[in-house]
Amino acid sequence: MAEYVSADEIREMFAQAMSLMYQQEVPQYGTLLDLVADVNIGVLEKHPMLLEQLTNDGEIGRLNIERHGAIRVGTPEELAGLRKIFAIMGMYPVGYYDLSVAGIPVHSTAFRPTEDAALARNPFRVFTSLLRPELIEDIPLRKQALQILAKRSIFTPVCRELVDIHAQQGGLTAPQAQSFVREALETFRWRQQACVDAQTYQALHNAHRLVADIVSFPGCHINHLTPRTLDIDRVQALMPEYGVTPKNVIEGPPRRLHPILLRQTSFRALEEKVVFAEGAQGAHTARFGEIEQRGVALTPKGRRLYDTLLAEAGVAADNFAHQNRLRNAFARFPDDETTLRQSGLAWYRYRLLPAGDANRQAIKPDDSPQALIERGWIAASPVTYEDFLPVSAAGIFQSNLGAETQVREQGHASQQAFEAALGCAVKDPFVLYQETENRSRRQCGLATVNRLT
Numbered sequence: 001m002a003e004y005v006s007a008d009e010i011r012e013m014f015a016q017a018m019s020l021m022y023q024q025e026v027p028q029y030g031t032l033l034d035l036v037a038d039v040n041i042g043v044l045e046k047h048p049m050l051l052e053q054l055t056n057d058g059e060i061g062r063l064n065i066e067r068h069g070a071i072r073v074g075t076p077e078e079l080a081g082l083r084k085i086f087a088i089m090g091m092y093p094v095g096y097y098d099l100s101v102a103g104i105p106v107h108s109t110a111f112r113p114t115e116d117a118a119l120a121r122n123p124f125r126v127f128t129s130l131l132r133p134e135l136i137e138d139i140p141l142r143k144q145a146l147q148i149l150a151k152r153s154i155f156t157p158v159c160r161e162l163v164d165i166h167a168q169q170g171g172l173t174a175p176q177a178q179s180f181v182r183e184a185l186e187t188f189r190w191r192q193q194a195c196v197d198a199q200t201y202q203a204l205h206n207a208h209r210l211v212a213d214i215v216s217f218p219g220c221h222i223n224h225l226t227p228r229t230l231d232i233d234r235v236q237a238l239m240p241e242y243g244v245t246p247k248n249v250i251e252g253p254p255r256r257l258h259p260i261l262l263r264q265t266s267f268r269a270l271e272e273k274v275v276f277a278e279g280a281q282g283a284h285t286a287r288f289g290e291i292e293q294r295g296v297a298l299t300p301k302g303r304r305l306y307d308t309l310l311a312e313a314g315v316a317a318d319n320f321a322h323q324n325r326l327r328n329a330f331a332r333f334p335d336d337e338t339t340l341r342q343s344g345l346a347w348y349r350y351r352l353l354p355a356g357d358a359n360r361q362a363i364k365p366d367d368s369p370q371a372l373i374e375r376g377w378i379a380a381s382p383v384t385y386e387d388f389l390p391v392s393a394a395g396i397f398q399s400n401l402g403a404e405t406q407v408r409e410q411g412h413a414s415q416q417a418f419e420a421a422l423g424c425a426v427k428d429p430f431v432l433y434q435e436t437e438n439r440s441r442r443q444c445g446l447a448t449v450n451r452l453t
């Protein structure tokens with residue numbers, strides 16, 4: 001029997017290949033990677049405890065690897081094709097994001113690993129958006145966009161073939177996996193040859209810049225990649241020194257002792273040369289670089305508090321003022337682990353310590369984890385947030401669409417339509433986090449919880 005390459009390994013190969021390709025395509029992205037690496041080293045030098053912790057967790061070797069990328073597709077068939085490709089890499093659709101509330105004519109999911117071991121190996125995810133043509137108001141233009149999209153094929157024939165082979169065999173051999181990664185990458189490659197003429201591009205662009213980005217090209221180019229930083233405030237502050245222009249504000253929660261959810265910032269998209277169908281030259285701005293810093297995943301209760309405080313804080317024009325507002329609003333969000341855990345605001349993973357293991361029979365399901373922690377029998381560690389935030393995502397989209405973006409008539413969230421296009425249901429991130437916590441509770445002999453309401 002042939003040996004098949006694991007999905008985790010294929011995902012890792014793909015993420016690496018994509019990173020190399022993107023550094024060549026967007027040189028500023030390479031600069032961002034250098035900056036992030038410099039800042040990470042600086043943080044580790046100042047905090048030897050953190051260095052030790054990351055080394056113990058096996059994190060240190062993959063600190064500077066990308067955590068996510070993003071693409072935008074035009075049709076249900078394209079989305080369903082991506083679902084199959086990502087499944088081969090052990091990435092499944094998690095969560096539904098309605099961006100129409102921010103005037104952006106797409107809805108999205110994130111393809112990502114869902115199991116603890118796969119996430120630990122390589123958490124690479126792809127935020128994937130599907131155009132909602134019904135939000136193009138000009139009906140003849142909408143029809144034209146759909147006709148253009150119907151003509152293109154974003155996957156290479158060899159890629160399609162390998163997807164079928166994978167389905168028949170139940171896996172890919174090493175040479176097949178290499179070929180699969182190479183061919184799948186073609187879908188994400190930048191192509192300067194547009195498949196529309198300059199006039200059509202302009203009409204699509206006038207409808208919405210994102211519509212032009214999704215419809216005008218023969219592929220669905222990766223639009224950013226995102227490494228992880230240990231100090232996002234520092235990276236934001238240093239970007240200009242490295243010759244890259246950051247977006248105005250860092251998205252997400254403020255800086256805290258115990259980070260929650262996800263903080264993100266990006267540099268502005270660069271202008272790239274395009275050749276239109278009739279041969280005219282032009283430019284297109286869509287592709288950028290982003291960084292992220294992740295904290296603990298919140299329960300629905302914690303998330304409601306986050307959403308409330310975020311809305312209360314509002315948005316300021318510059319980052320300094322914005323972070324101040326956030327800090328004031330988030331004074332009401334507990335910032336010590338015991339409270340976060342005991343009031344059910346965030347998810348934790350429990351594990352038996354040697355003393356607990358020796359006394360396993362003495363642990364009763366209804367024992368309070370806090371008491372066992374204080375006795376030195378078990379330990380708790382935060383479950384990292386692996387998903388995205390709709391308000392932050394809207395901010396990232398907007399910053400790269402330019403100031404002229406109009407907020408227009410909004411569509412309604414349509415998870416059903418999205419799932420029909422995808423060909424399956426998206427997983428509920430809260431269910432996944434709860435399963436992680438409950439698995440760890442069971443391993444300690446503790447009762448499980450239900451915090452899904």
Ligand code: OOG
Nearest residue numbers: 070127388392393396397
């Ligand atoms: C996706 C923007 C959302 C994030 O990190 O929130 C995103 C896009 O611009 O296509 O990537």
Ligand code: NI
Nearest residue numbers: 070127226290
């Ligand atoms: Ni992103």
